[in-house]
Structure formats: structure tokens, C-alpha cells
Amino acid sequence: MSEMNIIETQNLTKTYGDFTAVSHLNLHIKKGSVYGFLGPNGAGKSTTMKMLLGLAKPTSGSFHINRKSYPKDRIAILRDMGSFIEAPAFYGNLTGEENLEILRRILQLPKSAVADALELTGLTEHRKRQAKKYSLGMKQRLGLAGALLGHPPILILDEPTNGLDPIGIHEIRTLVRSLPEKYDCTVLVSSHLLPEVELMADDFGILNHGRLLFEGTMDALKRTAENAGLPTYNLEETFLSLIDMDNRNRGERI
Amino acid sequence: MSGTRVPFLQPFLETRKLRRTGFCPAFLGGGLLGALVPAVNMAVRAESFTSQSGSPFRILMDANWQLMAQLNIFLVVCGACILYHTEYADNGIQKARSLPMRPLCLFLGKLTILAVSCLLPLCIEALSLLLCRAHWFSDSAGAGRQLLAGLAFELVLLLPTAAAMLFLSSMCQNMWISLGAGVILVFFSSMLPQGSAAVALMPFASPYRMLHQFSGREALWMCALCLGEVLLFCAAERIYHNIRRCFS
Amino acid sequence: MKNEYRPLNLFSLFGVEMLKIRRSGIFWILLIPAVMMWLPSAMNANVNFLVNPFDISPEHNYFIQGYMGLAWFMIPATLIVCTVLLSQTEIRSRGLVKCLTLPVSTAKLCLAKFLVTIVLAAVQLVLSIATYYGSALLASKLYAYDFLLPLSYVCRCASLIYLAAVPAAAIYWMLSILIRTPIFSAGLGLASIVPSVLMLNTEIWYSYPPDYPFYILMTEYGRIAPDVFGAEIQLIPMLPIGICVTVFSLAIACARYGTAERNSDSL
Secondary structure, three states, X not given: OOOOEEEEEEEEEEEEOOEEEEEEEOOEEEOOOEEEEEOXXXXXXXXXXXXXXXXXXXXXXXXXXXXXXOOOOHHHHHHOEEEEOOOOOOOOOOEHHHHHHHHHHHHOOOOHHHHHHHHHOOOHHHOOOEHHHOOHHHHHHHHHHHHHOOOOOEEEEEOOOOOOOHHHHHHHHHHHHHHHHHHOOEEEEEEOOHHHHHOOOOEEEEXXXXXXXXXXXXXXXXXXXXXXXXXXXXXXXXXXXXXHHHHHHHHXXX | OHHHHOHHHHHHHHHHHOOOOXXXXXXXXXXXXXXXXXXXXHHXXXXXXXXXXXXXXXXXXXXXXXXXXXHHHHHHHHHHHHHHHHHHHOOHHHHHHOOOOOHHHHHHHHHHHHHHHHHHHHHHHHHHHHHHHHHHOOOXXXXXXXXXXXXXXXXXXXXXXXXXXXXXXXXXXXXXXXXXXXXXXXXXXXXXXXXXXXXXXXXXXHHHOOHHHOOHHHHHHHHHHHHHHHHHHHHHHHXXXXXXXXXX | OHHHOOOOOHHHHHHHHHHHOOOOOHHHHHHHHHHHHHHHHHHOHHHHHOOOOOOOOHHHHHHHHHHHHHHHHHHHHHHHHHHHHHHHHHHHHOHHHHHHOOOOOHHHHHHHHHHHHHHHHHHHHHHHHHHHHHHHHHHHHHHOOOOOXXXXXXXXXXXXXXXXXXXXXXXXXXXXXXXXOHHHHHHXXXXXXXXXXXXXXXXXXXXXXXXXXXXXXXXHHHHHOOOOOOOOOOHHHHHHHHHHHHHHHHHHHHHHOOHHHHHOOOO
């Protein structure tokens, strides 16, 4: 494992019956970076993140997080990670503040951590309201607040801007961008929109049908696209062409 | 749409909604559980029953029907909860209510399904009683006729409970409330005095009654009154639906 | 801060789990059966004056008959609804998925939730005693007869009944984890109540833990009315079987807790 990489996967594969969700994935996520994990719906982004969190067992391959691995170091890995997977998880009968209080107690953080996370995600004024009465955007923010609680060294965020309005998207994007500098943490953030991730990530991994099509910086992506004869004037176009090319190749392979 | 033109098709449409809800396995499992009651009871304490004089069916029913009927009532409670929970869980009822069909059709469709479904556990239980009779008792004259009459009688007696429980489930969006209320009603009905004629007719209490406790004329009256109760619950559902529409 | 981290112990986790049931309405599930049991008893307390073949005093008869409904039906039913509600809250809110991504042992989480069930049963025990005294007081006023029994006697009997419900609680907790469809785990649990009276009348009553609370009450009935039932609690084999069933059910529950969330194939 390279010194620089905090997360590394080696031929990580996950199959459900005869369906391969993730195939021989080799990710290299640098410490202190924001890593944008891109791919259309169903590409295997959430499955990869679930494997990193110990929520799904890899069919084959392995991965290391901060030189630790599952299941031996499960507790040690999870205490260093904040996560937000798929949809926000919360207890509707509790207020936003109480929901975070539960996480705070389990993580054994100081009491100020809850107020801090509420402040970071702009939920302070709604903290006393029951979570079931939150709007979609507020629920999303609550999920994010849970992930950010105690400023963990590694953050795994699965489509964190889903359901947010343009102002909310901008706020979250700015927040994620600022995290490595502010709290010295590494962020793995997934999205199905390249322009969205482009504004916050240092490195990118593009996934389609469980296979990694590209990994590297934005400049490297542009160079790869140029070499392949794909359009580079618009990043969304580049991304769509890359996926389209892979789908065509895949069709031929099948 | 078909609900408007051919209302009797509604039960068939309703059965489609029950796919993968576990409704059928529940009734099958419930029936098997009910069928176990006389078998276990006879296996454990056969002598105390075989030594009694009188019709074997009567002995078997007297010894086991309280428990079997209670299981059947629980099944009806759970079945009614499942039937309306599929509507409320993902707001399917909103779509159903926005379709051009009479609101009562939904209720009647579900009632038909629940009534037909009750036949499954009743048949399994009847088969179990038949086997117990054949295995532990020697007298088997007229078994088939007695069994069929008993089966039909118990089915009719279960109908008011089914209608009442469906009415309750249609009112409660939260399944836990209808289930909780159903369980409490099951409990209190089992505590009611057995001899009273009024109690014998009450939903949740009527299924404990047995055909041999009544004369032929009384049994017919019981059936007629139970069917009348079903009509009453249908009317109540209709009225509730109109009221709900005014206030929602 | 991070270096000092030690996974939470069971009792701290229990505190967290208790926090989760705020405003869940679970208190009413505990209170309503207790009130519904005792209020009609107070209204019909005069039936205890009728001559009964067992030569039992009206106040004892009042107490035993009231707790009979609780021990046979209401305690198991409450436990079933509470266990299903507790596990469904986690499933529906995706709270369990979140918990699985936290540095905490799933087995401890599962046991902490079972402890919550036990505490809820203890709360209902207190409520049942309080409502018993409330109703006995009302009955005493209505029929000008002292229906009140000494507190120590009532507490001892009621506590033993609830203590005997622990193995059944463990079974119901296991069922609520193994069967994820709420109506089925509740339905199967409720169906298990039905044959408990039948089982109690057989030689092998001890093999069916849901009938233990009723058994304890019946032995008490036997103590004050010797012809009704055996007066001695047969701790052997009830106690070892009860312990084995509890440990076995909890072991399965802990092993299976969260496995569905881990094996989910949603992408």
C-alpha cells in the first residue's frame, strides 16, 4: 500500500447471484484529498461504499483503510469514518438534535460536537423539530450532520446533494471542498453528475457497470478523452461519451 | 376502470395486490397451526377424550374449538391488517381512490378475499379433525355431512369478524393501531360469558360457537344474523367513506 | 479524543437505546392493557362475592382473576408488540444501517435493545400494580368491602409473574429479528399465546416458555385454593429450561441482528 493513499482497493469484486455489481475495482484515494466517485445510477458506487463501510462483504479482492482491514479492525476503521449512504437514516420520533445525540454518545464525543455539526449543516434553528417533520433537504442535511459529527478523518458521502435546492447544493459543495483543509480529512464523495463533482474533487474515479473506466485528475481525464477522440469542450459531454463508449464496447463484448 | 363496469372483478384485482405480501402463506401456516391443536391435544391426553361418550366430532370440537377459533380470529385480524396495509404503506390507496370505481368496491373486494381465504384454514382444520376422529375414535358414521355443515357454519360465523376487522383497518392508516385494537378485541371477546345469546352474535365472539350448541332453526337464525352484521359493516364503511371525504 | 476510544459498554448502549424510544408512544402500549384489565374488574367486583367451590376470599379472587388475563394474554401480547415495534423502528428508519457503520458491536446493540424490552416489561409491572390498587380501591368503595391486599404480597406475586416472562420475551425478540415482516412476527407471536393454557394442562408444560407467567400465577392460586392447582413452583426443570431458552434465543438474535442490512443487494 502506497504511503500517500489512505484507501486502496485491490481487485474488489461484489456479485449478487449472477449479477456483478462491482468488478475488479482498484481505487487509490490520497490522504487529505476529495475523491469524486462518478457513475450513472446502478454503476456500483453505493455497493463499493457499502463494502468500505463493512455493510457488504466483498465476493473477492481486498481493501485497506488507513492500513487496516475488515473484519479484524472493524471498530478501529469505523471510528475513523463518518458516512452517509443512500438515503438519510434517522428516527422520526426524535428531534434533529436528539438524533445526533444518539450518534454522539456512541462515538463518545464531547457534547459540543452536536451543536457544531448542526451549525455546519445549517440546521441549528430546526434542531428542536421532530425529524419526521423535516423537508427532504433538511433530512439530507441531518444525514450529513451525522456523518460530519466529530470531524472524522475519513468521510464517505453517497450523493450528498440529492434533494437539495441550488443554494443548498452550493453550500454543501463549498463545505465538502473546505473539509480537507479545515479538519485534515479525506472525502470520498459519489455523484452521477460530473459538473457537480468537478467543483469539489481533486481526483476522480469513473465507474460504469461495476468497472472503473478512469481514475486520476481532471487534467488526466481531459487528456484521456482527447486521446480517445471524445469531446472535451464540455465535461458533461466528456463523461456521457465515456459512458456511452463503454456501453457500446460492453454490448460488443456480450 | 373495470371496477365500474364489472364490480365482481374487484376481488381478482385485489388478489394481485397480495403478491409477495405473505398473505397466502400466513393463512396456510395459520391453518396448519390450528390443525395441530386437536392432533397435539389427542396425542397428549387421548384417554380423557376417548373415554367420553357421545359423538366423536362433538368431543373433539368441545375439547379444541376454543383454541382453534381463537387462532382463526387472529388470522382474520392479521389478514385484514395486511390487506389494508398494502394500500396504506406506499400510499396506493390514494391511487385506488382516484380511479373511477365505487369506494365500497375496494372494501367488498377485500372482504371477498378474506372470506375465501378463511376457507383454507377451516378446511385444513376440518381435515385434521377428520383424521383425529379416524385415528382415535371408532365410530365414523355420517362424518362427511357433519363436517361439511360445521365447516359452512364456522365460515359464516367468521364473516362478521372479518367485516368488522376490515372496517377497522380501513379507518387506521397506521397498521399498529388496527392490529392493537384487533388484539384487544380478541382478548375481551374471549373473556365474555359463553352462555349469552347477545354475546354469541358479536363479532370476535361468534366464531367460538359450535354448530352442535344450536338447534337447526337456531343455527339458521345465527347464520342470517351474522350475514346481517356483515351488511351493517358494509353500510358503516360506506358512511365512513362519505364522512372521510367531507373532512379530508 | 480518538485515541482514548473504547467501544461503549452494554449499559451505556442501553442508555442510547432508551433515548430512541422517546415520543414513540410505547408507554401507552404498556398502560392501556393494564388499565383495560383492571377497570372492568372493579366494575364487576361483586362477582367475587359469589360462592365458589374453592373457598377463596373475595379479595384474593379479585387479584388472581385480574392477573390471570394479564399473565395469560396481556403480558405476552405487550412483549410481542414491544419487540416487533423496537426492531421495526430500526428497520424502517434505516437506523440499523447507520448503527452498522458506527464503531459498536452489533451483538451488544442487540442485547441493549433486549434490555429495553425487559425494562419496558418492568415498567408495565409497576403500572399493573398501580392500576390494581387503583381498581381495588374503586371496587372497595363501590361494594363497601376491602379488596386491597398487602403491598408486599402483590409485589412478590406480580414480580414473579413478570420474571417468568423473560424466556418468552427472549423468544419474541428473536422472532422479531428473524421475521422482518412486522405482521408475521407479531402474528406468529400472538398465535403462540393461544395454546399456552392447553400446554399448561399437560405433563410437559415446562417445554413451552410462553406459559411460564400463567404457571406462576396458577401455583399462587393453588397456594390459596389448594384444589385448583399445585401449590409449589417446580423450579426444576422450569429454571434450567428457561435459562437455556433465553440464552439460545438471545444468541441467535445477536448472530442474526443486522445481517439482512449487510446482505442487502440494493445498489
